[in-house]
Amino acid sequence: MSKKPFAATHAGKAPGKHRYGVVGGLGVIAGADLLLKMIGAAQRRPEMRDVGIAFEQRHFDSGPSIADESYNPSRRKFYVYDTLKEMEARGIDTALVPCFVSHTFLREITPELDIRVISLFDALRDWLAREHPALRTIGVLTSTYVQKSGIFERELGARYAIVYPDAAVQSDKLMRAIYGPSGIRAGHHGGECVELLAEACHCLVTRGAQLIVPGLSEVPVLIDSLRSLVAVPVVDSNLVYAEYALGCEAAPPLREFKLGVVGGVGPAATVDFMHKVVRLTGAARDQDHIKMMVEQNPQIPDRTANLIGSGADPTIALLATCKQLEAGGAHAVAIPCNTAHAFVDRIQPYLSIPIVNMLSEVVQHIRAQMPAVSRVGLLATSGTVASGVYREVAEAAGLQLLVPDAAVQELIMQAIYGERGVKAGFTSGLCSEHLATAIRHLAEQGAEVIILGCTELPLIAIDVAVGQAVALLDPTEILAARCVALASESAAIPRHDSGKMPPLA
Known part of the structure; x- marks a missing residue:
């Protein structure tokens, strides 16, 4: 039998009339940054100023914090699934998951949910097509684990050539900027981590990147400091995600x-x-x-x-x-x-x-x-x-x-x-x-x-x-x-x- 997915629906809801939920805790700083930008985006749209946004953040121990090639996302899967189910039970119908690691396994989770989960990659794909229609090559700053997963190639590779930093820059510059003792996850928002990110971006430019997409949701926290140091545009992926979620009527969950x-x-x-x-x-x-x-x-x-x-x-x-x-x-x-x-x-x-x-x-x-x-x-x-x-x-x-x-x-x-x-x-x-x-x-x-x-x-x-x-x-x-x-x-x-x-x- 050829089975077809059973699509739940939110028929009759206008954009902005959904009850939104943001899954926090996957990167504390990144989640807060997305929430702030989502609230700001809603305030800039008069018809959405009264929109409800729930932020769910609990203690989450993901094991080793660095998302390297050997990272095991199992505990993260359970955390994301449990949080989304709790949101669903509270009547939240649209959720955002500001974490690229989590997007590598979201397709395993969403068939078991009635809540609509907005895809970061749908947001990026839509924004890139509108804002940079002639774009051919994008540079990606992401964790080694996400890079090895191939998700950027699966989601964006049909239209764009994807380039990453070389191996040494990936480990010594990019991963250190996020996960190192002076990195963003340790609470640093300037100095060494910005310099390391700028060096990773320079590597991408030398490899032909016309635009840089952060595949780490912490990078947009420093977007203003970083942009002035990079020769090509750097996307604020958290802002793109927030605006897309508020403005779109994306496909409902397929069940x-x-x-x-x-x-x-x-x-x-x-x-x-x-x-x-x-x-x-x-x-x-x-x-x-x-x-x-x-x-x-x-x-x-x-x-x-x-x-x-x-x-x-x-x-x-x-x-x-x-x-x-x-x-x-x-x-x-x-x-x-x-x-x-x-x-x-x-x-x-x-x-x-x-x-x-x-x-x-x-x-x-x-x-x-x-x-x-x-x-x-x-x-x-x-x-x-x-x-x-x-x-x-x-x-x-x-x-x-x-x-x-x-x-x-x-x-x-x-x-x-x-x-x-x-x-x-x-x-x-x-x-x-x-x-x-x-x-x-x-x-x-x-x-x-x-x-x-x-x-x-x-x-x-x-x-x-x-x-x-x-x-x-x-x-x-x-x-x-x-x-x-x-x-x-x-x-x-x-x-x-x-x-x-x-x-x-």
Whole structure:
């Protein structure tokens, strides 16, 4: 299956109406410099003077402070991810990460977020194209780690030739200016560190640089002192980043479709549903499969007991389970339980994500794949039969629904709930005999196709001859196929402002 990313949206928001967050702590001085320049940029635009900007800075120990070739960014990854998730939880929708090292791994993080993260490289690319359209060669001042990562070549190399200081200048001048005892990170804003940076810039000019881009967010802190010492323009990358973030409507985060599954109704049926989703997904590798989040809640009160007797109402438990899935980032919910669909209309209005209606999908499947069929048999729990939910959707589609008489319906209940029924872990023997009897019974009444309308019924083994005598439909399989199709189609479906899918047709 060729999956498309699921794009969240901030539709309807004008530039400057976002709630902004700046991830600080990655370089204390650099983060403060970006914040100051972002506030200044907002003040220069009357329509944005009341914009909200949150600055999140906590103690962050990244291990060895110098970002050399052997630097391990793992702790930085966790820090950035945790900070962005906390911002997301506070309702911040647009974030800036003023750190070039962090941009080497942002693509690993952003698919797991609903917050929009503005790219430093998008800002630079936009500014360079507008301000220097004839530019061909740029010099880059960045850490050895970022240089070796190749991110500047990947992000800007298609349009510009990228040059760096030679190895000796890189280590003895540039890295010392940032990380050395008299460097910017040690709190020095003049003297030796400015001279060292100027020497690194001179090296870039001799290598053909027409303009210098700081790939270290500390360099712009000294931009005014540095520019007077360099023969070519030096970009204030922090200012460019701030102005771009405030003025653009950059692409929203791209999210892979995530399916929420209400599990435990029943437990074996949940596993069967997931197995069918996996089997029906055309995948060549693990990453091609659909994200699924399962809330396994076997304590949801029995649906049939409520519909035909005095059993506890499962509505709130079903809604709470769906809410957990919604909170976990699911874009749609599947409930692999036919009887539970008697409660779907009650809970759908309280969700901002759609429940994929298994019953409607089954009837649509019959109409699309079996257009000549007019008489449909239903084998299901007494609760499903009594609720009339299948009858409503079948008759609306012009189908006559046939159900067993009382004696045969009791056999179906025994096959499902009996001591040797499928919910007790049996899939052959007495439950198979009862199911075969019920299938023959509906076939004799004229059923042209029979819906196995309890998600446990397809788990029961039946004789091959019985299965060939009349077409049997597995609603779990049909629901799984629809969810796989929905994941594939998701990028083309319009979204609400919440970033969730609209109700399914």
